[in-house]
Amino acid sequence: MKKHLAPWAVLAVAAALTLSSCATGTGSKGDADVTYDPNATLSGDLQVMGFGATDEIATTRLDRTEQALGDGVKVSLIEGDLDIQQFLSAVASGKPPELLYVDRNKLGSLAARGAIIPLDKCIEGEGIDTSQFVESALDQVTLDGTVYGIPEFNTVQLTMADKSLLDAAGLTIDDVNGSNWDAMAAANTALMKTDGGKLSVIGVDSKLPEFLPLWAKANGADLISADGKTAQLNSPEVVQALEYAVGIYDAQGGFSAVKAFRDSADFFGAGNQYATNQLGAMPMEQWYLNVLNDVSPEATVEFDTFRDTSGEPLAFSTGQAWAIPSGTKNPAAACRFAKTMTDVDSWVAAAQARVDARAADGKAFTGLLTANSAADAKVKELVTSSGDAKWDDGVAAMYEANDHTFSLPANPADQEFTTAWQDAVNRVLNGQADPQASLDQAQDEAQKALDKAWADLQGEG
Amino acid sequence: MATTTGLAAVTATGPGASEGRRGRGARPEPPLTPGRRRARRRNTIAAILFISPWIVGFLVFTLWPMIYSAYLSLTDYDVINDPDFVGFDNYVQLFQDPKIALSLGNTLFYTVIQVPLHVLVALGLAVLLNQAGRRSSGFFRTVFFLPRMTPPVAVGVLFLLLFNGQTGLINTVLGWVGIQGPAWTTDPAWVKPGLILMSLWAVGSSVIILLAALRNVPNELYESARIDGAGFWQQTRRITVPLISPTIFFVVIVNTIAAFQTFDEAYTAFFGAGNTTYSNDAALFYVIYLFQQGFQFLHMGYASAMAWVLFVIIMAITGIQVLVSRRFVYYEGDQS
Numbered sequence: 001m002k003k004h005l006a007p008w009a010v011l012a013v014a015a016a017l018t019l020s021s022c023a024t025g026t027g028s029k030g031d032a033d034v035t036y037d038p039n040a041t042l043s044g045d046l047q048v049m050g051f052g053a054t055d056e057i058a059t060t061r062l063d064r065t066e067q068a069l070g071d072g073v074k075v076s077l078i079e080g081d082l083d084i085q086q087f088l089s090a091v092a093s094g095k096p097p098e099l100l101y102v103d104r105n106k107l108g109s110l111a112a113r114g115a116i117i118p119l120d121k122c123i124e125g126e127g128i129d130t131s132q133f134v135e136s137a138l139d140q141v142t143l144d145g146t147v148y149g150i151p152e153f154n155t156v157q158l159t160m161a162d163k164s165l166l167d168a169a170g171l172t173i174d175d176v177n178g179s180n181w182d183a184m185a186a187a188n189t190a191l192m193k194t195d196g197g198k199l200s201v202i203g204v205d206s207k208l209p210e211f212l213p214l215w216a217k218a219n220g221a222d223l224i225s226a227d228g229k230t231a232q233l234n235s236p237e238v239v240q241a242l243e244y245a246v247g248i249y250d251a252q253g254g255f256s257a258v259k260a261f262r263d264s265a266d267f268f269g270a271g272n273q274y275a276t277n278q279l280g281a282m283p284m285e286q287w288y289l290n291v292l293n294d295v296s297p298e299a300t301v302e303f304d305t306f307r308d309t310s311g312e313p314l315a316f317s318t319g320q321a322w323a324i325p326s327g328t329k330n331p332a333a334a335c336r337f338a339k340t341m342t343d344v345d346s347w348v349a350a351a352q353a354r355v356d357a358r359a360a361d362g363k364a365f366t367g368l369l370t371a372n373s374a375a376d377a378k379v380k381e382l383v384t385s386s387g388d389a390k391w392d393d394g395v396a397a398m399y400e401a402n403d404h405t406f407s408l409p410a411n412p413a414d415q416e417f418t419t420a421w422q423d424a425v426n427r428v429l430n431g432q433a434d435p436q437a438s439l440d441q442a443q444d445e446a447q448k449a450l451d452k453a454w455a456d457l458q459g460e461g
Numbered sequence: 462m463a464t465t466t467g468l469a470a471v472t473a474t475g476p477g478a479s480e481g482r483r484g485r486g487a488r489p490e491p492p493l494t495p496g497r498r499r500a501r502r503r504n505t506i507a508a509i510l511f512i513s514p515w516i517v518g519f520l521v522f523t524l525w526p527m528i529y530s531a532y533l534s535l536t537d538y539d540v541i542n543d544p545d546f547v548g549f550d551n552y553v554q555l556f557q558d559p560k561i562a563l564s565l566g567n568t569l570f571y572t573v574i575q576v577p578l579h580v581l582v583a584l585g586l587a588v589l590l591n592q593a594g595r596r597s598s599g600f601f602r603t604v605f606f607l608p609r610m611t612p613p614v615a616v617g618v619l620f621l622l623l624f625n626g627q628t629g630l631i632n633t634v635l636g637w638v639g640i641q642g643p644a645w646t647t648d649p650a651w652v653k654p655g656l657i658l659m660s661l662w663a664v665g666s667s668v669i670i671l672l673a674a675l676r677n678v679p680n681e682l683y684e685s686a687r688i689d690g691a692g693f694w695q696q697t698r699r700i701t702v703p704l705i706s707p708t709i710f711f712v713v714i715v716n717t718i719a720a721f722q723t724f725d726e727a728y729t730a731f732f733g734a735g736n737t738t739y740s741n742d743a744a745l746f747y748v749i750y751l752f753q754q755g756f757q758f759l760h761m762g763y764a765s766a767m768a769w770v771l772f773v774i775i776m777a778i779t780g781i782q783v784l785v786s787r788r789f790v791y792y793e794g795d796q797s
Contacts, residue, residue, distance in 0.1 A: 084756055084757070088541070088759075091540060091541055092540055109758075109759065113539050113541045113542060113759065114541060198627055199627065209739060255647060256626055256644035256647040256648055257626070257627065259647055259739070260625050260626035260627035260629075260644060260646065260647065263625055264627055264629075326541070415758050416758055419753070419757070422740065423740065423742070426739060426740050426741060427742065429739070430649050430741055431648075431649070
């Protein structure tokens with residue numbers, strides 16, 4: 001019997017050894033041996049994943065960056081949005097790219113797992129001035145006090161309203177900018193219209209689920225504590241904010257009706273909701289201003305910042321960041337690349353290229369939010385008037401919003417946390433749960449994920 | 462041959478009917494001469510060489526990943542760091558996770574409704590095509606198969622357009638006959654039925670397979686049946702269905718497995734490009750949740766455990782189907 005068992009035992013041990021030796025990660029391989037020096041001559045390959053040079057803002061900065069890297073560095077781009085599967089495959093094969101271009105709200109998970117390295121040495125060695133970055137953007141790339149990404153671009157929300165609909169209902173944009181929730185609810189019912197039992201004009205679109213953090217903050221609540229360790233999803237203020245924002249839909253026949261009507265709109269085309277007077281107002285990211293300006297310059301749209309209940313401007317900041325994966329071969333070049341792409345001179349050069357391109361098309365330059373305050377100030381000086389006050393007001397509102405941003409701080413379970421609160425909102429929108437019960441469930445899910453992730457992170461540390 | 466003896470022989474599929482050719486009548490083979498043995502060995506080697514690309518592909522791309530995922534299912538693994546062995550913790554956690562029950566329930570509902578509906582629609586279309594003339598049949602075969610070529614992601618986006626509760630084509634058509642269609646894309650009660658209806662978009666491949674089976678049913682059987690006075694339904698029940706039952710069984714098995722693994726369309730419509738933040742629990746199928754765990758939350762060990770549970774479920778259901786098929790599926794080669 002023992003004779004028969006021996007070969008199987010050998011096979012089992014061999015299989016176990018083979019299996020366990022297969023999955024060797026690159027996590028937590030830092031840059032202790034790397035020297036970052038702004039004057040150093042660099043060489044080698046630099047593969048960038050998740051970034052595409054698709055417009056003049058990207059190509060102008062990329063050209064400058066390649067000059068800063070020198071002829072010795074060969075830059076290659078893996079274009080398109082970051083594909084996390086592609087990145088993980090590269091990591092699993094032991095050949096991660098040199099640089100990642102990633103949504104800031106995904107950075108915490110990657111940092112906690114050691115997939116990307118802390119940038120302290122890079123920032124100090126290359127002389128990157130982090131004080132220039134917009135504070136909320138920097139918060140999003142800082143985990144447990146350590147910076148893991150160089151932020152770029154800032155997305156903020158504005159109130160976008162149909163002035164002709166407001167005028168017809170005897171309302172102003174102050175009634176729909178969030179500063180007075182009772183007035184906004186009343187405006188919603190005044191603006192909405194139905195035709196044959198179907199919604200034909202949306203009064204107000206509260207843009208759930210994505211803007212729950214904005215509604216909660218407007219009501220004085222954060223979804224997560226400043227240190228990123230405690231979920232606060234079922235606080236009374238968040239529950240109240242969700243009830244209110246869902247109520248906006250309920251007053252129009254429910255989320256199903258609003259979403260179905262919203263989905264049928266030609267969102268990016270000349271038949272958009274403002275051009276066809278099908279939407280009273282909504283909070284929306286600033287890039288949509290450019291879309292409207294391009295496709296329907298005659299639309300009777302009006303802009304303001306989104307405001308909290310005390311009337312102060314408020315915006316939920318999101319954007320991208322540059323991060324250096326663990327185990328990469330050329331962190332020095334990656335650091336120089338991130339620095340040059342986000343420095344003030346690069347942004348100004350890129351903005352000037354955009355100004356020229358827009359001028360050639362007979363259009364105005366509507367500004368750019370870079371996540372770098374110093375660059376924002378200089379780029380703002382390049383903004384050109386469209387000759388139409390409504391668009392100029394929109395650009396002014398965008399810059400005002402950029403000065404009043406908040407963000408969700410980085411945390412090691414950011415994907416689970418985001419999924420928890422979005423699922424909670426969706427359960428309410430789909431009529432599967434009431435706000436309190438749904439947010440209680442989300443709180444439980446999110447806190448469990450946070451506790452485990454922080455424990456894992458600090459266990460490693 | 463059974464095919465020449467009319468209705469009686471076709472339906473004679475009772476116990477023992479399959480034993481004749483394989484069992485009692487078989488003669489023992491004569492001993493092999495050294496020459497024949499060498500020739501047989503050469504043939505065997507040649508055969509193995511011919512199928513070796515498939516064997517290598519199977520070992521490298523199927524068997525090895527399966528073994529490896531079984532190992533990973535016993536670990537805490539995030540792809541980035543080395544796996545930590547955790548025993549059966551993932552499996553224990555799996556049975557405590559309410560989303561597993563939710564996603565399995567959704568998947569089971571989808572499978573139970575979608576598979577029979579898919580087979581019935583495919584069979585109906587195949588019967589219609591079988592009645593058509595040669596030329597028109599070829600045209601319609603192509604027409605029915607074309608949607609199968611549409612990328613599933615496009616089908617997911619198309620679903621959102623066609624089934625839009627306010628302006629979608631489906632509700633518009635229902636409105637013509639006085640029916641107010643539901644909110645297919647948001648109402649949890651209608652999300653899965655909508656996805657099931659949309660899945661019929663890809664019924665073309667089953668139509669082609671069933672049509673091929675129908676074409677193989679000998680006309681003589683129908684002629685004999687007609688002479689015996691059998692009507693359309695009797696012919697269908699006694700001739701058509703028994704003779705194409707192996708093909709129906711194949712379509713059922715393949716579609717059951719595919720239904721348990723359904724992902725693309727629902728993911729696109731409710732979790733991916735179609736909706737970046739809006740989602741609907743009613744469309745959370747098991748493989749979508751597996752994908753979220755593995756590639757969004759980087760819980761690859763947990764996702765591997767989920768994959769093995771799904772494998773066991775599919776194997777069990779396929780086993781049951783095979784057992785049940787012995788009673789209902791007719792194989793010509795098994796008849797004496």
